[in-house]
Amino acid sequence: MxxxxxxxxxxxxxxxxxLASRLKKRGIDVTDVGSGNEAIELTREESFDVAVxxxxxxxxxxxxxxxxxxxxxxxxxVILLTGHGSVEAGIEGMRLGAYDxxxxxxxxxxxxxxxxxxxxxKLLEEGQQRA
Amino acid sequence: xxxxxKKIFFRGDPPRRxxxxxxxxxxxxxxKARYHSFKLLLNANNKALEIMADIEQFLPGEHPFGxxxxxxxCTALSVNVxxxxxxxxxxxxxxxxxxxxxxxxxxxSINQILSRRRLPKGDRLVISLREINGEMADExxxxxxxxxxxKNRLQIxxxxxxxxxxxAYQRFFTHNDLQTEIDRLLQSSSAEQIDHLYALSxxxxxxxxxxxxxxxxxxxxxxxxxxxxxxxGGGITVSLRSSALAEDSAGTxxxxxxxxxxxxxxxxxxxxxxxxxxxxxxxxxxxxxxxxGIRDEDIDMCVGCMVMVxxxxxxxxxxxxxxxxxxxSIFINSVWGLPKSVxxxxxxxxxxxxxxxxxxxxxxxxxxxxxxxVCYPEEGVCRLDMAGEKASSPSLTxxxxxxxxxxxxxxxEYYGFPQDIEWGISHDDSIYILQSRPLKQxxxxxxxxxxxxxxxxxxxxxxxxxxxxxxxxxCGPVFIVKRDMDTxxxxxxxxxxxxxxxxxxxxxxxxxxxVVTEEGSFAGHLATVAREFNVxxxxxxPGATDKLRNGDLITVDAEERKIYKGRVEAxxxxxxxxxxxxxxxxxxxxxxxxxxxxxxxxxxxxxxxxFKPQKCLTLHDITRFSHEKAVWExxxxxxxxxxxxxxxxxxxxxxxxxxxVIDLDDGFREEAKGKHVKLENISSIPMxxxxxxxxxxxxxGPPPVNAKGFLSVLHEATTNPALDPSTRSSYAIRNYxxxxxxxxSLHSRFGFHFSIVEALVSERAIENYISFQFKGGxxxxxxxxxRAFFVGRILEEFGFRIEVKEDALFSRVEGVEEGFMKERLxxxxxxxxxxxxxxxxxxxxxxxxxxxxxxxxxxxxIIKDSRG
Numbered sequence: 001m002x003x004x005x006x007x008x009x010x011x012x013x014x015x016x017x018x019l020a021s022r023l024k025k026r027g028i029d030v031t032d033v034g035s036g037n038e039a040i041e042l043t044r045e046e047s048f049d050v051a052v053x054x055x056x057x058x059x060x061x062x063x064x065x066x067x068x069x070x071x072x073x074x075x076x077x078v079i080l081l082t083g084h085g086s087v088e089a090g091i092e093g094m095r096l097g098a099y100d101x102x103x104x105x106x107x108x109x110x111x112x113x114x115x116x117x118x119x120x121x122k123l124l125e126e127g128q129q130r131a
Numbered sequence: 132x133x134x135x136x137k138k139i140f141f142r143g144d145p146p147r148r149x150x151x152x153x154x155x156x157x158x159x160x161x162x163k164a165r166y167h168s169f170k171l172l173l174n175a176n177n178k179a180l181e182i183m184a185d186i187e188q189f190l191p192g193e194h195p196f197g198x199x200x201x202x203x204x205c206t207a208l209s210v211n212v213x214x215x216x217x218x219x220x221x222x223x224x225x226x227x228x229x230x231x232x233x234x235x236x237x238x239x240s241i242n243q244i245l246s247r248r249r250l251p252k253g254d255r256l257v258i259s260l261r262e263i264n265g266e267m268a269d270e271x272x273x274x275x276x277x278x279x280x281x282k283n284r285l286q287i288x289x290x291x292x293x294x295x296x297x298x299a300y301q302r303f304f305t306h307n308d309l310q311t312e313i314d315r316l317l318q319s320s321s322a323e324q325i326d327h328l329y330a331l332s333x334x335x336x337x338x339x340x341x342x343x344x345x346x347x348x349x350x351x352x353x354x355x356x357x358x359x360x361x362x363x364g365g366g367i368t369v370s371l372r373s374s375a376l377a378e379d380s381a382g383t384x385x386x387x388x389x390x391x392x393x394x395x396x397x398x399x400x401x402x403x404x405x406x407x408x409x410x411x412x413x414x415x416x417x418x419x420x421x422x423x424g425i426r427d428e429d430i431d432m433c434v435g436c437m438v439m440v441x442x443x444x445x446x447x448x449x450x451x452x453x454x455x456x457x458x459x460s461i462f463i464n465s466v467w468g469l470p471k472s473v474x475x476x477x478x479x480x481x482x483x484x485x486x487x488x489x490x491x492x493x494x495x496x497x498x499x500x501x502x503x504x505v506c507y508p509e510e511g512v513c514r515l516d517m518a519g520e521k522a523s524s525p526s527l528t529x530x531x532x533x534x535x536x537x538x539x540x541x542x543x544e545y546y547g548f549p550q551d552i553e554w555g556i557s558h559d560d561s562i563y564i565l566q567s568r569p570l571k572q573x574x575x576x577x578x579x580x581x582x583x584x585x586x587x588x589x590x591x592x593x594x595x596x597x598x599x600x601x602x603x604x605x606c607g608p609v610f611i612v613k614r615d616m617d618t619x620x621x622x623x624x625x626x627x628x629x630x631x632x633x634x635x636x637x638x639x640x641x642x643x644x645x646v647v648t649e650e651g652s653f654a655g656h657l658a659t660v661a662r663e664f665n666v667x668x669x670x671x672x673p674g675a676t677d678k679l680r681n682g683d684l685i686t687v688d689a690e691e692r693k694i695y696k697g698r699v700e701a702x703x704x705x706x707x708x709x710x711x712x713x714x715x716x717x718x719x720x721x722x723x724x725x726x727x728x729x730x731x732x733x734x735x736x737x738x739x740x741x742f743k744p745q746k747c748l749t750l751h752d753i754t755r756f757s758h759e760k761a762v763w764e765x766x767x768x769x770x771x772x773x774x775x776x777x778x779x780x781x782x783x784x785x786x787x788x789x790x791x792v793i794d795l796d797d798g799f800r801e802e803a804k805g806k807h808v809k810l811e812n813i814s815s816i817p818m819x820x821x822x823x824x825x826x827x828x829x830x831x832g833p834p835p836v837n838a839k840g841f842l843s844v845l846h847e848a849t850t851n852p853a854l855d856p857s858t859r860s861s862y863a864i865r866n867y868x869x870x871x872x873x874x875x876s877l878h879s880r881f882g883f884h885f886s887i888v889e890a891l892v893s894e895r896a897i898e899n900y901i902s903f904q905f906k907g908g909x910x911x912x913x914x915x916x917x918r919a920f921f922v923g924r925i926l927e928e929f930g931f932r933i934e935v936k937e938d939a940l941f942s943r944v945e946g947v948e949e950g951f952m953k954e955r956l957x958x959x960x961x962x963x964x965x966x967x968x969x970x971x972x973x974x975x976x977x978x979x980x981x982x983x984x985x986x987x988x989x990x991x992x993i994i995k996d997s998r999g
Binding site: 056082083084085086087088089090091093094095100101103104105109110113117120121124125127 | 160163164167171174199202203204205206207209210213214217238241242245246311314315316318319895897898
């Protein structure tokens with residue numbers, strides 16, 4: 001499999017940089033930013049396969065970021081992270097086209113599996129579009 | 132056809148379907164995409180079933196859980212069921228859209244239960260104690276409402292003061308958006324582990340203590356304080372005490388788990404307020420709520436602010452004997468100075484027992500009170516050592532004891548319930564009531580407090596004596612706790628042995644079998660909580676932490692006040708079982724309510740007329756329905772598209788049974804030409820394991836049947852139309868495997884027996900699962916049900932979770948590594964072949980047990996072979 005280009009968006013810097021470095025160790029090409037706005041800016045310039053978004057962020061939250069991101073790059077598969085279980089937010093995210101939803105605390109292994117599956121789906125979707 | 136009709140009919144179909152393409156490459160890519168959706172559906176299906184099983188595990192109410200568990204489970208479950216629906220509609224474009232609306236309804240009901248909130252009553256941020264009565268508990272908390280009642284209705288002297296209300300608490304929390312942040316912290320930590328709970332408790336309390344108090348609230352508090360100064364003359368200090376909603380209501384005492392701030396000066400009131408509010412998240416309080424099933428958001432922390440009484444003496448009155456229902460005597464524990472050391476349960480105190488009948492002091496135990504707590508002139512309290520005569524002289528006169536007893540009786544009479552009353556006597560000899568709450572009496576039966584009976588149970592007594600703080604017998608290894616650090620290692624099921632019964636050890640009670648302490652009385656907080664949780668507690672064993680060693684197995688008989696070496700079975704048998712403490716709690720009620728929309732399975736039979744989206748009433752129904760349909764859609768794809776290359780191939784074997792195989796992705800080693808596929812060409816790990824089990828031992832034919840069993844089969848076969856193969860859809864008749872390298876599903880039908888196996892086995896252990904369903908049979912209903920149980924019991928012995936509904940057996944095992952899963956598949960393979968028609972003998976006990984023996988022998992030999 002080619003290198004996955006992953007965009008990680010979370011306002012908690014410690015959490016974000018730790019996770020980014022762990023994902024990099026597993027051979028994933030990670031770019032990390034601290035806000036929804038930065039994420040949107042970046043998506044206009046670069047292309048990503050998978051985005052991992054924290055739902056609760058000050059300013060533009062994860063759900064809004066997802067909404068805008070999907071407009072710019074519909075094929076990016078988005079995995080939402082949340083610390084606070086909310087049925088409503090979870091389903092809203094899915095309706096907006098999130099690939100999956102991961103509840104904190106989770107282990108990096110679980111996240112990696114989801115990233116892998118999300119990436120596979122993206123390749124398939126791209127394949128279909130070309131066909 | 133009318134053009135607009137045409138539009139409607141074809142709108143949902145993707146272009147690739149309309150073109151009837153036979154381009155193999157394109158079909159292959161479509162097929163792969165479908166298989167991906169199918170796999171995701173299975174994944175979500177598996178996850179959903181796992182979460183439902185989790186929820187079911189908590190439904191008996193034997194283990195503690197909190198709202199964050201319920202929320203996290205419901206969220207994860209909803210997301211997964213939603214994904215199931217999405218993927219099903221991708222497999223069969225828009226064919227099952229109806230499921231979305233069923234899902235919305237169910238999800239809406241669940242959401243409504245979860246987001247139900249109690250709104251704070253009243254419109255005042257502070258209320259003077261003079262205006263408070265018992266009906267205002269929703270605004271002021273139980274403790275302050277009770278005190279208001281004592282002051283204003285009973286006209287018994289209490290300090291002047293005011294309460295900072297529930298509304299104020301809500302203002303404070305909303306202002307800082309604290310609840311959201313707290314919920315997030317709660318969610319992200321595993322509250323079941325004590326060390327995590329420590330960090331969590333500290334983190335949340337810090338968060339609260341650092342938060343801003345909105346200026347209107349600060350103003351209201353300071354105004355109330357100045358009013359208080361005017362009422363009683365200047366130069367006062369105050370105490371701030373928790374008065375949480377639900378605190379001190381009967382059954383949930385929260386004894387000593389919140390903070391009180393004593394002798395606070397004007398400039399520190401705000402900080403003290405924050406600290407008392409923060410103590411809602413003290414470790415014991417959090418553990419207590421978790422174990423009692425109380426919702427975090429239901430507890431508004433009201434705070435009572437009262438003029439500080441610099442007591443000469445103080446203590447606690449029990450208006451009846453807390454350990455003996457038949458004893459109406461009034462028990463007064465008393466110390467010099469502030470009542471703090473009685474309340475904390477540390478240090479020695481005096482005990483006065485006053486007769487209810489004639490007000491005589493019938494018993495006096497004067498303790499050696501080595502220290503007392505007093506107020507500093509400016510602010511704060513300090514502990515003073517006491518020496519000489521004063522330490523061992525009575526802290527009360529008999530007259531004072533009698534006066535206290537009269538007050539206690541008056542309050543008890545008013546409430547019609549025994550009371551636990553904290554009091555102080557000021558330097559001018561006035562008695563002040565500081566709080567009064569219901570006292571829960573525990574019946575330990577007739578006890579001779581002095582004598583000790585001879586051991587008649589064969590145990591050897593290591594220690595005898597002490598005070599029964601909470602009755603009962605329990606056994607476990609000793610674990611000594613002296614510092615907070617020690618609690619981190621406290622093992623589940625140990626006996627807590629500690630010098631002093633500090634309230635903060637209450638957090639350990641849900642894990643402790645019993646408690647033994649060197650000091651303390653039955654009046655302390657820890658004793659109260661131990662009684663509430665039915666944890667036996669024996670207090671006042673000098674040197675217990677030296678005499679007992681970590682890891683020693685002991686049996687504590689708190690009633691007889693003895694500690695035995697090892698496990699004394701005779702004693703344990705007599706002792707009562709622990710209660711299901713979650714039952715009846717608010718959190719438990721919520722789980723029960725939401726589970727009604729989650730767990731019940733109404734769609735049992737895929738062939739039934741009612742098996743359709745409209746009939747899905749629960750998330751389980753949707754899951755089941757979608758799974759069935761997904762399998763069907765996957766199967767029909769090959770046919771619909773005349774997709775000969777991928778359509779089913781007959782398996783070439785030497786077994787006299789016919790099987791068809793559909794390769795979903797990478798289940799064949801090489802492309803299979805023609806109509807057949809050889810076993811050697813199969814690369815599917817789960818299919819191969821299953822096949823090994825199916826063919827390991829030749830089937831001996833149906834077991835010998837007695838005449839009745841045979842008649843039962845005949846009868847059923849001639850009257851049940853569903854058993855007539857010609858009424859089935861064609862795919863249901865065949866035995867077919869759908870496979871990929873790591874996936875296998877087998878639908879098989881032998882005569883009247885229908886079974887479905889589905890398995891995902893790979894290196895990703897967390898995704899691995901096997902599910903096995905077994906249904907039907909030709910015998911009558913009773914025999915079929917028995918067989919379902921028979922097979923279920925066997926599977927249980929091999930680690931499957933089983934469920935029998937009517938005559939259908941559902942069984943699952945998941946999350947284990949590859950080798951284990953392959954073994955389990957062999958077992959299932961064997962069972963599919965060998966248990967058919969067992970239902971005929973199912974009313975014959977002798978043949979049941981001989982069959983079971985044979986089956987178990989076979990199974991162990993199959994497992995052994997594979998390990999060989």
